[in-house]
Amino acid sequence: MALARRTALGILGAGLFGGALLGRGRPGAEPGLVTMEFDAAPHRVSLLGREVPMWLYGGRFPGPAIELAEGETLRLAFGNRLPHPTNLHFHGMHIPPTGSADNIYIQIPPGERFTYEFTAGPGTAGTYWYHPHCHELVARQMWYGLSGPILVRGPLDAMPELAAADDRLLVLRDIAFEGERLAGYTVNDWHKGKEGDYLLVNGAYQPEWRMRAGSARLRLINVANARHLRLALSDRRPLFLIALDGQFLERPVDLEEILLAPAQRAEILVPFEDGRPIELLARHYNRGAPTPRLRNRFLLRMLPPPGTRPLPLPDRLAEIPKLDPTRARVQRRFDLSMFLINGRRYRYGRADVRARLGELELWRVRNFGTMDHPFHLHTWPFQIRRHNRRPPAFRAWRDTVHLRPGDEVELLVPLRDFPGRTLFHCHIAEHGDRGMMGTIEVTANDAPLAPPPPPICFAPGGDRMPRLP
Numbered sequence: 001m002a003l004a005r006r007t008a009l010g011i012l013g014a015g016l017f018g019g020a021l022l023g024r025g026r027p028g029a030e031p032g033l034v035t036m037e038f039d040a041a042p043h044r045v046s047l048l049g050r051e052v053p054m055w056l057y058g059g060r061f062p063g064p065a066i067e068l069a070e071g072e073t074l075r076l077a078f079g080n081r082l083p084h085p086t087n088l089h090f091h092g093m094h095i096p097p098t099g100s101a102d103n104i105y106i107q108i109p110p111g112e113r114f115t116y117e118f119t120a121g122p123g124t125a126g127t128y129w130y131h132p133h134c135h136e137l138v139a140r141q142m143w144y145g146l147s148g149p150i151l152v153r154g155p156l157d158a159m160p161e162l163a164a165a166d167d168r169l170l171v172l173r174d175i176a177f178e179g180e181r182l183a184g185y186t187v188n189d190w191h192k193g194k195e196g197d198y199l200l201v202n203g204a205y206q207p208e209w210r211m212r213a214g215s216a217r218l219r220l221i222n223v224a225n226a227r228h229l230r231l232a233l234s235d236r237r238p239l240f241l242i243a244l245d246g247q248f249l250e251r252p253v254d255l256e257e258i259l260l261a262p263a264q265r266a267e268i269l270v271p272f273e274d275g276r277p278i279e280l281l282a283r284h285y286n287r288g289a290p291t292p293r294l295r296n297r298f299l300l301r302m303l304p305p306p307g308t309r310p311l312p313l314p315d316r317l318a319e320i321p322k323l324d325p326t327r328a329r330v331q332r333r334f335d336l337s338m339f340l341i342n343g344r345r346y347r348y349g350r351a352d353v354r355a356r357l358g359e360l361e362l363w364r365v366r367n368f369g370t371m372d373h374p375f376h377l378h379t380w381p382f383q384i385r386r387h388n389r390r391p392p393a394f395r396a397w398r399d400t401v402h403l404r405p406g407d408e409v410e411l412l413v414p415l416r417d418f419p420g421r422t423l424f425h426c427h428i429a430e431h432g433d434r435g436m437m438g439t440i441e442v443t444a445n446d447a448p449l450a451p452p453p454p455p456i457c458f459a460p461g462g463d464r465m466p467r468l469p
């Protein structure tokens with residue numbers, strides 16, 4: 001029974017990635033257990049006519065899709081075959097920040113292995129991603145290829161309007177070359193965040209996909225280090241937003257475009273109205289820093305199947321509880337400026353926020369910088385109460401909120417379920433590595449947590465990547 005279902009999911013998984021064959025969960029010996037195994041290692045990748053050295057998960061670019069159903073446990077045997085330490089962060093997932101789950105204090109030296117294990121709880125269905133979180137090495141490890149998608153399925157996916165759509169994962173990032181290599185780091189990259197001039201979808205440049213249904217469900221993940229993606233469809237067709245940062249909305253929202261800051265996800269439904277091909281476009285976006293001009297006019301072309309009709313839109317999706325701000329007894333403020341949060345640079349192990357498990361907190365985050373900063377909190381999804389004093393147009397769970405210069409957001413943060421020590425930070429990867437990050441400790445009884453293990457991740461120095469093969 002479990003075997004049959006996993007097999008079915010697996011076949012679907014291959015299609016989800018636009019036909020690419022992927023490493024994926026195998027049926028475990030125990031019911032509800034999905035086992036996977038992959039390493040981070042140097043590989044050469046064919047990209048736009050070049051053979052470029054990169055660092056990859058499981059030899060794939062992007063990394064293998066992790067697919068789970070709510071209630072299932074992932075056991076992932078992970079090996080580090082890089083010449084420097086690394087680890088894994090499961091971005092956006094509401095799982096413990098401790099033990100062998102989303103614990104960024106696990107640091108895996110070169111040549112060693114670690115087995116991650118966690119359970120996707122009820123209500124976690126959605127689109128997430130994984131990447132390294134070894135401080136000061138994050139940006140380079142991501143730029144040179146280390147990230148991959150996570151997909152959790154749940155009961156809502158069985159709705160006829162969703163189940164019949166052509167369900168696809170789109171791992172989006174930019175890239176740049178310097179001869180036969182990926183472009184190396186410059187001093188300026190460490191200031192503004194590293195960007196490229198080509199946009200890729202699942203590692204492919206401007207792919208053409210033959211679609212299999214009258215509507216597509218596109219699970220968009222921005223894994224870029226710094227590139228903000230202002231996405232739209234050709235012919236100014238509307239897109240129907242159904243999920244943000246992995247979590248379903250209450251009902252589809254009709255939009256002309258969507259902005260995805262680094263690390264953010266969105267799921268959209270695209271009806272193929274008239275059988276004409278549709279392109280996914282990235283419009284120019286000014287994030288307060290000079291941005292390399294993109295060479296692509298479009299990211300992806302979708303060719304609808306002949307003779308099919310678009311599926312109806314679902315009219316109800318998830319129930320999202322309304323959080324009561326008067327219940328938020330703890331209020332905090334987070335002032336972002338260049339590479340600092342509340343005037344401080346990240347220091348490993350220093351508790352910048354001490355909080356109590358079970359509290360609902362109100363966080364006011366302000367951007368005093370001259371460039372956009374996406375603010376990310378691990379472990380606990382939050383709701384935006386107000387953005388620049390205005391309530392958002394619709395309710396949503398988020399894990400990364402995007403702030404333009406001068407912006408102020410108020411977040412309602414329920415610190416539920418999982419005590420432990422973890423991070424909040426700017427998700428421009430270079431800004432995080434430069435210290436635009438802080439530590440939050442959440443405990444049930446205010447007792448201090450044991451100190452974290454000594455750090456081993458810190459970069460060997462220099463602004464070039466650690467040596468490639």
Ligand SMILES: [Cu+2]
Pocket residue numbers: 372373374426427428431432436
């Ligand atoms: Cu930033």
